[in-house]
Amino acid sequence: MKFLSFAPLSLVLMSADLYAAQTVMDDQSELKTQAVAAGHTSYFQPPAEHELSDNAFGKLVRQGHSLFVDTRRQAPAYVGNGLNCSNCHLDQGRLPNSAPLWGAYPMYPAYRKKNDKVNTFAERLQGCFQFSMNGKPPPADGPEITALSAYAYWLATKAPLGVESPGRGYPEVTQPAKGYDLAQGAQVYKAQCAICHGDTGQGQKVGQDYVMPPLWGKDSYNWGAGMHRINTAASFIQYNMPLGKGKSLNDQQAWDVAAFINSHERPQDPRLIDGSIEKTRVKFHANDGVNLYGQTVDGVLIGQGIR
Incomplete structure:
Protein backbone atom coordinates (compact mmCIF):
# COMPACT_ATOMS: atom_id res chain seq x y z
CA MET A 1 0.00 0.00 0.00
CA LYS A 2 1.47 3.40 -1.00
CA PHE A 3 0.87 6.69 0.73
CA LEU A 4 1.88 10.14 -0.37
CA SER A 5 4.56 11.80 1.73
CA PHE A 6 4.45 15.38 2.92
CA ALA A 7 6.90 18.16 3.59
CA PRO A 8 7.68 19.08 7.22
CA LEU A 9 4.61 20.10 9.18
CA SER A 10 4.06 23.64 10.42
CA LEU A 11 1.57 25.62 12.41
CA VAL A 12 -1.56 26.35 10.44
CA LEU A 13 -4.23 28.70 11.74
CA MET A 14 -7.67 28.77 10.17
CA SER A 15 -9.74 31.95 10.25
CA ALA A 16 -12.95 31.90 12.21
CA ASP A 17 -15.06 32.82 9.20
CA LEU A 18 -14.43 29.37 7.71
CA TYR A 19 -16.12 27.86 10.74
CA ALA A 20 -19.30 29.92 10.94
CA ALA A 21 -22.04 28.11 12.80
CA GLN A 22 -24.80 26.70 10.59
CA THR A 23 -28.36 27.43 11.58
CA VAL A 24 -31.29 25.05 11.39
CA MET A 25 -32.39 26.82 8.20
CA ASP A 26 -28.94 26.24 6.69
CA ASP A 27 -28.73 22.52 7.18
CA GLN A 28 -31.16 20.52 9.26
CA SER A 29 -28.91 17.46 9.05
CA GLU A 30 -25.90 19.14 10.68
CA LEU A 31 -27.42 20.61 13.83
CA LYS A 32 -24.87 21.29 16.53
CA THR A 33 -25.25 18.61 19.18
CA GLN A 34 -24.56 19.22 22.84
CA ALA A 35 -23.15 16.44 24.98
CA VAL A 36 -24.95 15.34 28.12
CA ALA A 37 -23.08 16.29 31.27
CA ALA A 38 -20.89 13.64 32.88
CA GLY A 39 -22.96 11.23 34.95
CA HIS A 40 -26.19 12.21 33.24
CA THR A 41 -28.29 9.24 32.21
CA SER A 42 -30.88 10.75 29.88
CA TYR A 43 -29.53 9.36 26.61
CA PHE A 44 -32.12 7.52 24.56
CA ALA A 156 -35.03 4.49 16.80
CA THR A 157 -38.16 2.72 18.07
CA LYS A 158 -39.85 5.09 20.57
CA ALA A 159 -37.33 7.87 19.91
CA PRO A 160 -38.96 11.32 19.59
CA LEU A 161 -39.65 12.30 15.98
CA GLY A 162 -37.90 15.42 14.74
CA VAL A 163 -36.44 16.21 18.15
CA GLU A 164 -32.75 16.87 18.72
CA SER A 165 -31.95 14.03 21.11
CA PRO A 166 -28.89 14.35 23.38
CA GLY A 167 -25.99 12.35 21.98
CA ARG A 168 -27.40 12.43 18.45
CA GLY A 169 -24.30 13.42 16.50
CA TYR A 170 -20.73 14.33 17.33
CA PRO A 171 -20.94 17.07 19.99
CA GLU A 172 -19.27 20.27 18.90
CA VAL A 173 -15.75 20.88 20.19
CA THR A 174 -14.98 24.58 19.94
CA GLN A 175 -11.96 25.51 17.86
CA PRO A 176 -9.12 26.57 20.20
CA ALA A 177 -8.21 30.25 20.18
CA LYS A 178 -4.79 29.52 18.69
CA GLY A 179 -6.18 27.34 15.94
CA TYR A 180 -4.44 24.03 15.46
CA ASP A 181 -0.87 22.86 15.15
CA LEU A 182 -0.03 20.03 12.74
CA ALA A 183 3.31 19.28 14.38
CA GLN A 184 1.67 18.90 17.77
CA GLY A 185 -1.03 16.81 16.11
CA ALA A 186 1.65 14.47 14.80
CA GLN A 187 2.88 13.97 18.36
CA VAL A 188 -0.63 13.25 19.65
CA TYR A 189 -1.12 10.79 16.81
CA LYS A 190 2.12 8.98 17.59
CA ALA A 191 1.28 8.73 21.29
CA GLN A 192 -2.44 7.98 21.15
CA CYS A 193 -3.47 6.73 17.70
CA ALA A 194 -0.64 4.93 15.93
CA ILE A 195 -0.89 1.81 18.08
CA CYS A 196 -4.25 1.02 16.45
CA HIS A 197 -4.20 2.93 13.16
CA GLY A 198 -0.55 2.48 12.22
CA ASP A 199 2.39 4.86 11.90
CA THR A 200 1.26 5.91 8.42
CA GLY A 201 -2.50 5.81 9.04
CA GLN A 202 -2.77 2.48 7.25
CA GLY A 203 -4.95 0.73 9.84
CA GLN A 204 -4.55 -2.91 10.79
CA LYS A 205 -5.57 -5.96 8.83
CA VAL A 206 -6.20 -9.61 9.57
CA GLY A 207 -5.98 -11.28 6.20
CA GLN A 208 -7.84 -9.06 3.75
CA ASP A 209 -10.08 -7.41 6.34
CA TYR A 210 -9.38 -4.32 8.40
CA VAL A 211 -9.79 -4.72 12.14
CA MET A 212 -8.68 -1.12 12.71
CA PRO A 213 -9.67 1.37 10.01
CA PRO A 214 -7.19 3.32 7.88
CA LEU A 215 -7.32 7.07 8.49
CA TRP A 216 -5.76 8.22 5.23
CA GLY A 217 -4.55 6.66 2.00
CA LYS A 218 -6.47 4.79 -0.67
CA ASP A 219 -8.60 2.72 1.71
CA SER A 220 -9.90 5.59 3.85
CA TYR A 221 -12.77 8.07 3.41
CA ASN A 222 -12.52 10.45 0.46
CA TRP A 223 -12.25 14.23 0.31
CA GLY A 224 -16.02 14.59 0.11
CA ALA A 225 -16.76 12.76 3.37
CA GLY A 226 -17.91 14.74 6.39
CA MET A 227 -14.99 13.42 8.40
CA HIS A 228 -12.55 15.37 6.19
CA ARG A 229 -13.72 18.46 8.08
CA ILE A 230 -11.27 19.08 10.88
CA ASN A 231 -14.04 20.30 13.20
CA THR A 232 -16.08 17.12 12.62
CA ALA A 233 -13.07 14.83 13.10
CA ALA A 234 -12.07 16.72 16.26
CA SER A 235 -15.54 16.19 17.73
CA PHE A 236 -15.57 12.48 16.90
CA ILE A 237 -12.06 12.03 18.25
CA GLN A 238 -12.59 13.84 21.53
CA TYR A 239 -15.76 11.97 22.43
CA ASN A 240 -14.78 8.54 21.14
CA MET A 241 -11.02 8.15 20.87
CA PRO A 242 -8.77 6.51 21.82
CA LEU A 243 -11.24 3.66 21.67
CA GLY A 244 -12.81 3.18 25.08
CA LYS A 245 -11.10 6.32 26.43
CA GLY A 246 -13.28 9.10 25.07
CA LYS A 247 -12.81 12.60 26.55
CA SER A 248 -9.22 11.81 27.50
CA LEU A 249 -7.94 14.37 24.97
CA ASN A 250 -8.53 18.07 25.53
CA ASP A 251 -9.93 20.42 22.87
CA GLN A 252 -6.50 21.47 21.64
CA GLN A 253 -5.26 17.89 21.29
CA ALA A 254 -8.41 16.83 19.47
CA TRP A 255 -8.14 19.68 16.96
CA ASP A 256 -4.40 19.18 16.49
CA VAL A 257 -4.64 15.46 15.76
CA ALA A 258 -7.75 15.88 13.58
CA ALA A 259 -5.86 18.43 11.49
CA PHE A 260 -2.83 16.15 11.27
CA ILE A 261 -4.96 13.23 10.06
CA ASN A 262 -6.79 15.40 7.53
CA SER A 263 -3.59 16.91 6.16
CA HIS A 264 -2.85 13.58 4.49
CA GLU A 265 -4.04 12.50 1.08
CA ARG A 266 -7.02 10.27 0.52
CA PRO A 267 -9.26 9.44 -2.44
CA GLN A 268 -10.45 12.40 -4.49
CA ASP A 269 -13.79 14.11 -3.95
CA PRO A 270 -16.10 12.42 -6.48
CA ARG A 271 -17.63 15.84 -7.19
CA LEU A 272 -14.34 17.08 -8.70
CA ILE A 273 -15.16 19.81 -11.24
CA ASP A 274 -13.30 19.74 -14.56
CA GLY A 275 -10.30 18.13 -12.86
CA SER A 276 -9.82 21.37 -10.89
CA ILE A 277 -9.14 21.27 -7.15
CA GLU A 278 -9.58 25.07 -7.02
CA LYS A 279 -13.06 24.99 -8.59
CA THR A 280 -14.07 22.07 -6.38
CA ARG A 281 -12.91 23.89 -3.26
CA VAL A 282 -14.82 27.05 -4.15
CA LYS A 283 -18.06 25.16 -4.79
CA PHE A 284 -17.98 22.44 -2.14
CA HIS A 285 -15.29 23.12 0.47
CA ALA A 286 -14.80 26.85 1.01
CA ASN A 287 -17.79 27.07 3.34
CA ASP A 288 -17.83 23.48 4.58
CA GLY A 289 -16.49 23.80 8.10
CA VAL A 290 -12.72 23.82 8.64
CA ASN A 291 -10.83 21.74 6.10
CA LEU A 292 -7.59 21.67 4.16
CA TYR A 293 -8.91 20.64 0.74
CA GLY A 294 -7.40 22.92 -1.89
CA GLN A 295 -5.04 24.57 0.60
CA THR A 296 -1.25 24.60 0.39
CA VAL A 297 0.63 23.41 3.48
CA ASP A 298 4.43 23.64 3.50
CA GLY A 299 4.39 23.93 -0.28
CA VAL A 300 2.15 20.90 -0.79
CA LEU A 301 -1.30 21.27 -2.36
CA ILE A 302 -3.77 19.26 -0.30
CA GLY A 303 -6.59 17.46 -2.09
CA GLN A 304 -4.80 15.93 -5.05
CA GLY A 305 -6.27 12.54 -4.20
CA ILE A 306 -4.79 9.08 -4.39
CA ARG A 307 -3.95 8.07 -7.90
Whole structure:
Protein backbone atom coordinates (compact mmCIF):
# COMPACT_ATOMS: atom_id res chain seq x y z
CA MET A 1 0.00 0.00 0.00
CA LYS A 2 1.47 3.40 -1.00
CA PHE A 3 0.87 6.69 0.73
CA LEU A 4 1.88 10.14 -0.37
CA SER A 5 4.56 11.80 1.73
CA PHE A 6 4.45 15.38 2.92
CA ALA A 7 6.90 18.16 3.59
CA PRO A 8 7.68 19.08 7.22
CA LEU A 9 4.61 20.10 9.18
CA SER A 10 4.06 23.64 10.42
CA LEU A 11 1.57 25.62 12.41
CA VAL A 12 -1.56 26.35 10.44
CA LEU A 13 -4.23 28.70 11.74
CA MET A 14 -7.67 28.77 10.17
CA SER A 15 -9.74 31.95 10.25
CA ALA A 16 -12.95 31.90 12.21
CA ASP A 17 -15.06 32.82 9.20
CA LEU A 18 -14.43 29.37 7.71
CA TYR A 19 -16.12 27.86 10.74
CA ALA A 20 -19.30 29.92 10.94
CA ALA A 21 -22.04 28.11 12.80
CA GLN A 22 -24.80 26.70 10.59
CA THR A 23 -28.36 27.43 11.58
CA VAL A 24 -31.29 25.05 11.39
CA MET A 25 -32.39 26.82 8.20
CA ASP A 26 -28.94 26.24 6.69
CA ASP A 27 -28.73 22.52 7.18
CA GLN A 28 -31.16 20.52 9.26
CA SER A 29 -28.91 17.46 9.05
CA GLU A 30 -25.90 19.14 10.68
CA LEU A 31 -27.42 20.61 13.83
CA LYS A 32 -24.87 21.29 16.53
CA THR A 33 -25.25 18.61 19.18
CA GLN A 34 -24.56 19.22 22.84
CA ALA A 35 -23.15 16.44 24.98
CA VAL A 36 -24.95 15.34 28.12
CA ALA A 37 -23.08 16.29 31.27
CA ALA A 38 -20.89 13.64 32.88
CA GLY A 39 -22.96 11.23 34.95
CA HIS A 40 -26.19 12.21 33.24
CA THR A 41 -28.29 9.24 32.21
CA SER A 42 -30.88 10.75 29.88
CA TYR A 43 -29.53 9.36 26.61
CA PHE A 44 -32.12 7.52 24.56
CA GLN A 45 -31.92 3.77 25.02
CA PRO A 46 -32.41 1.79 21.79
CA PRO A 47 -34.05 -1.64 21.99
CA ALA A 48 -31.98 -4.70 22.84
CA GLU A 49 -31.46 -7.52 20.36
CA HIS A 50 -33.62 -9.93 22.36
CA GLU A 51 -36.57 -7.58 21.82
CA LEU A 52 -36.46 -8.07 18.05
CA SER A 53 -39.34 -10.12 16.70
CA ASP A 54 -38.70 -13.42 14.95
CA ASN A 55 -40.59 -12.53 11.79
CA ALA A 56 -40.00 -11.00 8.35
CA PHE A 57 -39.30 -7.58 9.84
CA GLY A 58 -36.86 -9.00 12.37
CA LYS A 59 -35.07 -10.83 9.59
CA LEU A 60 -34.69 -7.59 7.61
CA VAL A 61 -33.41 -5.72 10.66
CA ARG A 62 -30.82 -8.43 11.26
CA GLN A 63 -29.74 -8.14 7.63
CA GLY A 64 -29.34 -4.40 8.11
CA HIS A 65 -27.26 -4.92 11.23
CA SER A 66 -25.04 -7.38 9.40
CA LEU A 67 -24.52 -4.90 6.56
CA PHE A 68 -23.79 -2.12 9.02
CA VAL A 69 -20.98 -3.91 10.83
CA ASP A 70 -19.55 -5.77 7.81
CA THR A 71 -20.29 -3.37 4.96
CA ARG A 72 -17.16 -3.89 2.93
CA ARG A 73 -17.62 -7.64 2.59
CA GLN A 74 -21.41 -7.69 2.30
CA ALA A 75 -21.80 -4.80 -0.14
CA PRO A 76 -18.58 -4.94 -2.17
CA ALA A 77 -20.21 -3.45 -5.26
CA TYR A 78 -20.86 -0.22 -3.38
CA VAL A 79 -17.80 0.12 -1.11
CA GLY A 80 -14.54 1.42 -2.56
CA ASN A 81 -12.32 1.45 0.51
CA GLY A 82 -11.61 -0.54 3.67
CA LEU A 83 -14.31 0.90 5.92
CA ASN A 84 -17.58 -0.29 7.44
CA CYS A 85 -20.46 1.88 8.64
CA SER A 86 -19.63 0.94 12.22
CA ASN A 87 -16.18 2.59 12.01
CA CYS A 88 -17.74 6.04 12.42
CA HIS A 89 -20.97 5.01 14.18
CA LEU A 90 -19.62 2.99 17.09
CA ASP A 91 -21.19 0.15 19.07
CA GLN A 92 -23.17 -1.00 16.04
CA GLY A 93 -24.72 2.44 15.59
CA ARG A 94 -25.88 2.61 19.22
CA LEU A 95 -23.27 4.73 21.00
CA PRO A 96 -24.28 8.28 22.05
CA ASN A 97 -22.04 11.07 20.72
CA SER A 98 -20.95 8.80 17.87
CA ALA A 99 -23.71 9.74 15.40
CA PRO A 100 -25.95 6.83 16.51
CA LEU A 101 -28.60 5.65 14.09
CA TRP A 102 -31.35 6.17 16.66
CA GLY A 103 -30.52 9.88 16.61
CA ALA A 104 -30.32 10.21 12.84
CA TYR A 105 -33.36 8.32 11.59
CA PRO A 106 -36.02 10.51 13.29
CA MET A 107 -34.49 13.70 11.81
CA TYR A 108 -35.22 12.87 8.18
CA PRO A 109 -36.38 14.05 5.68
CA ALA A 110 -34.10 17.07 6.12
CA TYR A 111 -32.50 19.79 4.04
CA ARG A 112 -28.76 19.26 3.50
CA LYS A 113 -26.56 22.08 2.34
CA LYS A 114 -24.15 19.51 0.95
CA ASN A 115 -26.40 18.75 -2.01
CA ASP A 116 -28.82 21.67 -1.64
CA LYS A 117 -31.97 19.60 -1.39
CA VAL A 118 -34.27 17.91 1.08
CA ASN A 119 -32.90 14.41 1.57
CA THR A 120 -34.72 11.28 2.61
CA PHE A 121 -32.97 8.94 5.00
CA ALA A 122 -32.31 6.62 2.05
CA GLU A 123 -30.53 9.43 0.22
CA ARG A 124 -28.50 10.15 3.35
CA LEU A 125 -27.34 6.53 3.39
CA GLN A 126 -26.49 6.74 -0.29
CA GLY A 127 -24.26 9.71 0.47
CA CYS A 128 -22.39 7.68 3.08
CA PHE A 129 -21.57 5.06 0.47
CA GLN A 130 -20.41 7.69 -2.02
CA PHE A 131 -18.21 9.70 0.33
CA SER A 132 -17.35 7.93 3.57
CA MET A 133 -17.12 4.55 1.86
CA ASN A 134 -15.62 6.02 -1.34
CA GLY A 135 -17.97 3.85 -3.36
CA LYS A 136 -21.16 4.30 -5.30
CA PRO A 137 -24.70 4.74 -3.98
CA PRO A 138 -26.84 1.59 -3.87
CA PRO A 139 -30.34 2.03 -5.35
CA ALA A 140 -32.63 3.82 -2.89
CA ASP A 141 -35.15 0.99 -3.16
CA GLY A 142 -32.54 -1.77 -3.31
CA PRO A 143 -31.95 -4.46 -0.67
CA GLU A 144 -28.95 -2.74 0.94
CA ILE A 145 -30.62 0.61 1.63
CA THR A 146 -33.87 -1.10 2.61
CA ALA A 147 -32.13 -3.32 5.17
CA LEU A 148 -30.01 -0.49 6.61
CA SER A 149 -33.09 1.73 6.87
CA ALA A 150 -34.99 -1.01 8.68
CA TYR A 151 -32.11 -1.41 11.16
CA ALA A 152 -31.99 2.34 11.81
CA TYR A 153 -35.78 2.51 12.17
CA TRP A 154 -35.74 -0.33 14.70
CA LEU A 155 -32.96 1.29 16.76
CA ALA A 156 -35.03 4.49 16.80
CA THR A 157 -38.16 2.72 18.07
CA LYS A 158 -39.85 5.09 20.57
CA ALA A 159 -37.33 7.87 19.91
CA PRO A 160 -38.96 11.32 19.59
CA LEU A 161 -39.65 12.30 15.98
CA GLY A 162 -37.90 15.42 14.74
CA VAL A 163 -36.44 16.21 18.15
CA GLU A 164 -32.75 16.87 18.72
CA SER A 165 -31.95 14.03 21.11
CA PRO A 166 -28.89 14.35 23.38
CA GLY A 167 -25.99 12.35 21.98
CA ARG A 168 -27.40 12.43 18.45
CA GLY A 169 -24.30 13.42 16.50
CA TYR A 170 -20.73 14.33 17.33
CA PRO A 171 -20.94 17.07 19.99
CA GLU A 172 -19.27 20.27 18.90
CA VAL A 173 -15.75 20.88 20.19
CA THR A 174 -14.98 24.58 19.94
CA GLN A 175 -11.96 25.51 17.86
CA PRO A 176 -9.12 26.57 20.20
CA ALA A 177 -8.21 30.25 20.18
CA LYS A 178 -4.79 29.52 18.69
CA GLY A 179 -6.18 27.34 15.94
CA TYR A 180 -4.44 24.03 15.46
CA ASP A 181 -0.87 22.86 15.15
CA LEU A 182 -0.03 20.03 12.74
CA ALA A 183 3.31 19.28 14.38
CA GLN A 184 1.67 18.90 17.77
CA GLY A 185 -1.03 16.81 16.11
CA ALA A 186 1.65 14.47 14.80
CA GLN A 187 2.88 13.97 18.36
CA VAL A 188 -0.63 13.25 19.65
CA TYR A 189 -1.12 10.79 16.81
CA LYS A 190 2.12 8.98 17.59
CA ALA A 191 1.28 8.73 21.29
CA GLN A 192 -2.44 7.98 21.15
CA CYS A 193 -3.47 6.73 17.70
CA ALA A 194 -0.64 4.93 15.93
CA ILE A 195 -0.89 1.81 18.08
CA CYS A 196 -4.25 1.02 16.45
CA HIS A 197 -4.20 2.93 13.16
CA GLY A 198 -0.55 2.48 12.22
CA ASP A 199 2.39 4.86 11.90
CA THR A 200 1.26 5.91 8.42
CA GLY A 201 -2.50 5.81 9.04
CA GLN A 202 -2.77 2.48 7.25
CA GLY A 203 -4.95 0.73 9.84
CA GLN A 204 -4.55 -2.91 10.79
CA LYS A 205 -5.57 -5.96 8.83
CA VAL A 206 -6.20 -9.61 9.57
CA GLY A 207 -5.98 -11.28 6.20
CA GLN A 208 -7.84 -9.06 3.75
CA ASP A 209 -10.08 -7.41 6.34
CA TYR A 210 -9.38 -4.32 8.40
CA VAL A 211 -9.79 -4.72 12.14
CA MET A 212 -8.68 -1.12 12.71
CA PRO A 213 -9.67 1.37 10.01
CA PRO A 214 -7.19 3.32 7.88
CA LEU A 215 -7.32 7.07 8.49
CA TRP A 216 -5.76 8.22 5.23
CA GLY A 217 -4.55 6.66 2.00
CA LYS A 218 -6.47 4.79 -0.67
CA ASP A 219 -8.60 2.72 1.71
CA SER A 220 -9.90 5.59 3.85
CA TYR A 221 -12.77 8.07 3.41
CA ASN A 222 -12.52 10.45 0.46
CA TRP A 223 -12.25 14.23 0.31
CA GLY A 224 -16.02 14.59 0.11
CA ALA A 225 -16.76 12.76 3.37
CA GLY A 226 -17.91 14.74 6.39
CA MET A 227 -14.99 13.42 8.40
CA HIS A 228 -12.55 15.37 6.19
CA ARG A 229 -13.72 18.46 8.08
CA ILE A 230 -11.27 19.08 10.88
CA ASN A 231 -14.04 20.30 13.20
CA THR A 232 -16.08 17.12 12.62
CA ALA A 233 -13.07 14.83 13.10
CA ALA A 234 -12.07 16.72 16.26
CA SER A 235 -15.54 16.19 17.73
CA PHE A 236 -15.57 12.48 16.90
CA ILE A 237 -12.06 12.03 18.25
CA GLN A 238 -12.59 13.84 21.53
CA TYR A 239 -15.76 11.97 22.43
CA ASN A 240 -14.78 8.54 21.14
CA MET A 241 -11.02 8.15 20.87
CA PRO A 242 -8.77 6.51 21.82
CA LEU A 243 -11.24 3.66 21.67
CA GLY A 244 -12.81 3.18 25.08
CA LYS A 245 -11.10 6.32 26.43
CA GLY A 246 -13.28 9.10 25.07
CA LYS A 247 -12.81 12.60 26.55
CA SER A 248 -9.22 11.81 27.50
CA LEU A 249 -7.94 14.37 24.97
CA ASN A 250 -8.53 18.07 25.53
CA ASP A 251 -9.93 20.42 22.87
CA GLN A 252 -6.50 21.47 21.64
CA GLN A 253 -5.26 17.89 21.29
CA ALA A 254 -8.41 16.83 19.47
CA TRP A 255 -8.14 19.68 16.96
CA ASP A 256 -4.40 19.18 16.49
CA VAL A 257 -4.64 15.46 15.76
CA ALA A 258 -7.75 15.88 13.58
CA ALA A 259 -5.86 18.43 11.49
CA PHE A 260 -2.83 16.15 11.27
CA ILE A 261 -4.96 13.23 10.06
CA ASN A 262 -6.79 15.40 7.53
CA SER A 263 -3.59 16.91 6.16
CA HIS A 264 -2.85 13.58 4.49
CA GLU A 265 -4.04 12.50 1.08
CA ARG A 266 -7.02 10.27 0.52
CA PRO A 267 -9.26 9.44 -2.44
CA GLN A 268 -10.45 12.40 -4.49
CA ASP A 269 -13.79 14.11 -3.95
CA PRO A 270 -16.10 12.42 -6.48
CA ARG A 271 -17.63 15.84 -7.19
CA LEU A 272 -14.34 17.08 -8.70
CA ILE A 273 -15.16 19.81 -11.24
CA ASP A 274 -13.30 19.74 -14.56
CA GLY A 275 -10.30 18.13 -12.86
CA SER A 276 -9.82 21.37 -10.89
CA ILE A 277 -9.14 21.27 -7.15
CA GLU A 278 -9.58 25.07 -7.02
CA LYS A 279 -13.06 24.99 -8.59
CA THR A 280 -14.07 22.07 -6.38
CA ARG A 281 -12.91 23.89 -3.26
CA VAL A 282 -14.82 27.05 -4.15
CA LYS A 283 -18.06 25.16 -4.79
CA PHE A 284 -17.98 22.44 -2.14
CA HIS A 285 -15.29 23.12 0.47
CA ALA A 286 -14.80 26.85 1.01
CA ASN A 287 -17.79 27.07 3.34
CA ASP A 288 -17.83 23.48 4.58
CA GLY A 289 -16.49 23.80 8.10
CA VAL A 290 -12.72 23.82 8.64
CA ASN A 291 -10.83 21.74 6.10
CA LEU A 292 -7.59 21.67 4.16
CA TYR A 293 -8.91 20.64 0.74
CA GLY A 294 -7.40 22.92 -1.89
CA GLN A 295 -5.04 24.57 0.60
CA THR A 296 -1.25 24.60 0.39
CA VAL A 297 0.63 23.41 3.48
CA ASP A 298 4.43 23.64 3.50
CA GLY A 299 4.39 23.93 -0.28
CA VAL A 300 2.15 20.90 -0.79
CA LEU A 301 -1.30 21.27 -2.36
CA ILE A 302 -3.77 19.26 -0.30
CA GLY A 303 -6.59 17.46 -2.09
CA GLN A 304 -4.80 15.93 -5.05
CA GLY A 305 -6.27 12.54 -4.20
CA ILE A 306 -4.79 9.08 -4.39
CA ARG A 307 -3.95 8.07 -7.90
